[in-house]
Amino acid sequence: MKFRKIVLATAVAVTGASALVAGSAWAQAKEQYLPVLSYRTGAYAPNGTPTANGIVDYYKLVNARGGINGVKLLVEECETMYDTARSVECYERLKGKNGGAALIHPWSTGATFALTEKAPVDKIPLITTGYGRSESADGTVFKWNFPLLGTYWVAADAIVQAIGAKEGGMDKLKGKKIALVYHDSPFGKEPIPLLQERAKMLGFDLQLLPVTAPGVEQKATWLQIRQARPDYTLLWGWGVMNSTALKEAQATGYPREKMYGVWWSGAEPDVRDVGQGAKGYNAVTLQHGTDKSAPIVKEILAKLHDKGQGTGPRDEVGETLYLRGVVSAAMGVEGIRAAQERFGKGKVMTGEQVRWGLENLNLTQAKLDALGFKGVLRGPISTSCADHVGSGAARIHTWDGSKWVFSSGWIESDQQIIKPMVRSTASKYAAEKKLTARTPADCQS
Amino acid sequence: MLYRENGQFKTSYSADQQIFPIAQDRWLVGALIALAFVAVPLLASDYLMRAILIPFLIFSLAAVGVNILVGYCGQISLGSGAFMAVGAYGAYNFFVRLPGLPLIPALILGGLCATAFGILFGLPSLRVRGLYLAVATLAAQFFADWMFLRIKWFTMDTPSGSVAVSNLQVFGLPLESAASKYLFCLAVLAVIALLAKNLVRSAIGREWMAIRDMDVAAAVIGIRPMYAKLSAFAVSSFIIGVAGALWAFVYLGAWEPSAFSVDYSFRLLFMVIIGGLGSIMGSFFGAAFIVVLPIALSQFLPAVAGLFGVEISTTAVSHAELMIFGGLIVWFLIVEPHGLAKLWSIGKQKLRLWPFPH
Numbered sequence: 001m002k003f004r005k006i007v008l009a010t011a012v013a014v015t016g017a018s019a020l021v022a023g024s025a026w027a028q029a030k031e032q033y034l035p036v037l038s039y040r041t042g043a044y045a046p047n048g049t050p051t052a053n054g055i056v057d058y059y060k061l062v063n064a065r066g067g068i069n070g071v072k073l074l075v076e077e078c079e080t081m082y083d084t085a086r087s088v089e090c091y092e093r094l095k096g097k098n099g100g101a102a103l104i105h106p107w108s109t110g111a112t113f114a115l116t117e118k119a120p121v122d123k124i125p126l127i128t129t130g131y132g133r134s135e136s137a138d139g140t141v142f143k144w145n146f147p148l149l150g151t152y153w154v155a156a157d158a159i160v161q162a163i164g165a166k167e168g169g170m171d172k173l174k175g176k177k178i179a180l181v182y183h184d185s186p187f188g189k190e191p192i193p194l195l196q197e198r199a200k201m202l203g204f205d206l207q208l209l210p211v212t213a214p215g216v217e218q219k220a221t222w223l224q225i226r227q228a229r230p231d232y233t234l235l236w237g238w239g240v241m242n243s244t245a246l247k248e249a250q251a252t253g254y255p256r257e258k259m260y261g262v263w264w265s266g267a268e269p270d271v272r273d274v275g276q277g278a279k280g281y282n283a284v285t286l287q288h289g290t291d292k293s294a295p296i297v298k299e300i301l302a303k304l305h306d307k308g309q310g311t312g313p314r315d316e317v318g319e320t321l322y323l324r325g326v327v328s329a330a331m332g333v334e335g336i337r338a339a340q341e342r343f344g345k346g347k348v349m350t351g352e353q354v355r356w357g358l359e360n361l362n363l364t365q366a367k368l369d370a371l372g373f374k375g376v377l378r379g380p381i382s383t384s385c386a387d388h389v390g391s392g393a394a395r396i397h398t399w400d401g402s403k404w405v406f407s408s409g410w411i412e413s414d415q416q417i418i419k420p421m422v423r424s425t426a427s428k429y430a431a432e433k434k435l436t437a438r439t440p441a442d443c444q445s
Numbered sequence: 446m447l448y449r450e451n452g453q454f455k456t457s458y459s460a461d462q463q464i465f466p467i468a469q470d471r472w473l474v475g476a477l478i479a480l481a482f483v484a485v486p487l488l489a490s491d492y493l494m495r496a497i498l499i500p501f502l503i504f505s506l507a508a509v510g511v512n513i514l515v516g517y518c519g520q521i522s523l524g525s526g527a528f529m530a531v532g533a534y535g536a537y538n539f540f541v542r543l544p545g546l547p548l549i550p551a552l553i554l555g556g557l558c559a560t561a562f563g564i565l566f567g568l569p570s571l572r573v574r575g576l577y578l579a580v581a582t583l584a585a586q587f588f589a590d591w592m593f594l595r596i597k598w599f600t601m602d603t604p605s606g607s608v609a610v611s612n613l614q615v616f617g618l619p620l621e622s623a624a625s626k627y628l629f630c631l632a633v634l635a636v637i638a639l640l641a642k643n644l645v646r647s648a649i650g651r652e653w654m655a656i657r658d659m660d661v662a663a664a665v666i667g668i669r670p671m672y673a674k675l676s677a678f679a680v681s682s683f684i685i686g687v688a689g690a691l692w693a694f695v696y697l698g699a700w701e702p703s704a705f706s707v708d709y710s711f712r713l714l715f716m717v718i719i720g721g722l723g724s725i726m727g728s729f730f731g732a733a734f735i736v737v738l739p740i741a742l743s744q745f746l747p748a749v750a751g752l753f754g755v756e757i758s759t760t761a762v763s764h765a766e767l768m769i770f771g772g773l774i775v776w777f778l779i780v781e782p783h784g785l786a787k788l789w790s791i792g793k794q795k796l797r798l799w800p801f802p803h
Contacts, residue, residue, distance in 0.1 A: 038759060040760040041760065041764060079743065079759050079760075079762065084704055085500065085704070088496065088697065092495045092496035093492050093744075095492075096491065096492065109605075109607075109701075110607075110701055110704065113605075113607045113699040113700070114699050116609075116699060117609055117698035117699050118698065121621065184594050185594075185606070185703060186606050186607040186701050189604060189605050190605055193604045210595075213703065425604065433609075433611050434612065
């Protein structure tokens with residue numbers, strides 16, 4: 001008995017040690033390795049868990065559909081707790097395993113910043129669907145970053161346009177007061193440059209109200225709002241900050257109809273606790289919102305959850321954060337598919353090849369519909385060497401007390417404002433880093 | 446049998462004052478250092494160096510700094526995260542604003558910024574003690590968080606408030622590969638740990654310990670409490686500041702103020718308590734316990750479960766990791782309240798008598 005125990009312990013120790021030392025040695029053929037950085041524990045777990053479920057479910061669905069031209073996906077999760085240092089550790093642990101990671105979703109602004117410095121060295125594309133750094137839309141400077149489906153600047157611009165439409169014309173915004181209640185971190189500060197630009201153009205007054213992380217203490221902020229009485233309030237919050245803000249708005253008597261959140265502030269966990277108190281609250285959605293009757297949701301339910309192979313609770317399938325996971329995973333998969341079309345169908349792609357694929361996405365509405373995203377995503381989503389976003393469309397959805405409903409049509413963000421801002425911020429970054437912009441030849445590679 | 450000091454005679458004062466008076470200790474430490482400098486970069490994988498050893502080295506360095514303040518001088522501080530942040534942002538500002546400034550002077554200047562900040566927030570220690578001081582130093586943490594979020598000058602007016610460094614070089618050699626980063630951190634740690642060890646053995650170290658053990662008695666025998674306490678704050682925050690700069694420059698590359706949140710203050714305090722208060726060696730044990738153990742557990746648990754044919758979810762692994770980690774902290778503190786370093790020295794004591802204990 002004792003001997004068996006010793007043997008067992010040795011075996012365990014050896015497995016553990018070899019996993020540490022020679023993680024990269026286990027290459028496997030014909031499986032595309034896709035690591036997932038997720039945060040199912042920690043302060044932001046209520047938001048991180050549905051997202052992670054969506055990603056994993058979509059990869060499972062791709063495998064159930066037969067893989068990408070026959071190449072199955074090998075998925076591994078790593079828990080980051082939304083902590084930048086843990087995210088970097090996870091990234092380092094997973095990047096070289098099983099023949100190398102084809103792409104990484106950092107799922108946190110802090111991690112995005114840290115990994116932006118590492119990805120060019122390791123040649124792994126970073127997909128940040130609707131988050132991360134806005135200036136990374138410029139692919140000539142940020143070769144490895146892909147803020148697909150819109151950036152925070154797209155979101156902020158869409159909100160300004162939606163407010164303009166509500167007022168009956170963009171010129172009506174002149175003299176209006178708009179407050180931005182934001183999470184005091186790089187994430188919360190992202191929309192400020194765009195809003196300042198818009199305020200200058202349209203003549204509204206922008207008031208900046210930072211809230212210290214994690215955002216449970218907002219009494220002073222809402223006192224300021226009560227005094228200043230802004231015409232509209234934008235909410236750039238995350239996790240527990242959102243429901244706190246809505247409760248404070250309710251207590252202050254600030255009309256929720258005049259509040260617009262970013263998409264991180266516009267999912268079910270943010271408003272569910274507030275319930276009726278959040279009725280009328282709006283949030284921008286980059287491409288998709290909650291859609292429980294979408295074909296992709298039905299397919300996931302039928303092929304995975306009905307067979308007991310789904311991830312997470314069944315009734316969360318199709319909610320905003322879950323769909324965000326699904327959609328971002330789909331973008332990665334389509335990048336791999338595009339790469340296979342050039343570098344060989346049915347082959348396992350490297351990070352560099354996937355980068356080319358992500359840079360040459362051409363997802364027409366027909367293709368998106370065929371994938372099951374009818375009504376969820378709007379085509380065309382097409383990227384290029386210079387444009388790593390692919391789409392600038394957004395919608396507004398409104399909480400009716402029990403569910404999110406779309407309250408606007410598609411809003412195209414104004415690229416004439418965003419493009420020059422992206423260009424100038426990216427070139428400032430390039431100058432700081434002494435990077436030269438990519439040449440046309442590099443774009444073809 | 447192997448660990449016996451019979452026949453090792455000290456014939457000079459310098460022999461009597463060595464850091465490791467027993468020859469076997471010297472050999473072991475020498476071998477360890479050689480292993481760390483030569484064998485590890487040759488053998489260890491990129492992941493092991495980048496994600497485990499570099500954080501371990503940097504946190505060991507920070508723990509040495511915290512140990513000087515908390516362990517040797519008895520001034521409980523919860524501002525260590527702030528000192529790290531000041532070191533990181535200080536080094537960043539010197540590095541970016543003075544073009545051509547080499548990395549090592551930038552790190553030292555960052556450390557000096559942290560020294561000034563540490564002395565400033567050490568002033569309350571002249572009036573308050575113990576837990577009261579811990580709460581007072583917590584102010585440093587909040588102040589640093591506020592400063593680096595709101596004063597745009599420190600972050601070079603970047604729109605997002607996140608800063609980054611790149612193209613690091615030491616003596617013309619690029620600090621890019623895992624091995625070069627690891628060796629750089631190791632060299633910094635080795636130099637500073639040696640200095641710190643000698644400092645705590647010297648007159649000033651004795652003053653710190655006297656203040657820690659009973660400050661009134663220390664004052665009576667002629668130790669100036671102000672000088673002793675503030676010098677402990679200065680030395681400790683310099684080391685923590687350098688560690689913070691290394692964490693930002695070498696490990697993260699790009700960071701925001703939340704990279705040095707109050708969490709880190711607590712973590713560093715736990716490191717020195719678990720590792721052993723008043724022991725340079727203990728700082729290494731503590732850092733290993735807090736930095737390496739959770740990562741090891743998170744990889745070990747799925748492997749163990751796999752052995753029994755069970756597949757456990759990521760959530761279960763991370764919850765189990767937290768529980769086991771917490772359990773181990775409690776267990777270690779019950780078994781040895783003086784920390785892992787004390788266990789180590791008990792082990793050595795027993796080895797000296799082995800195999801004939803009396």
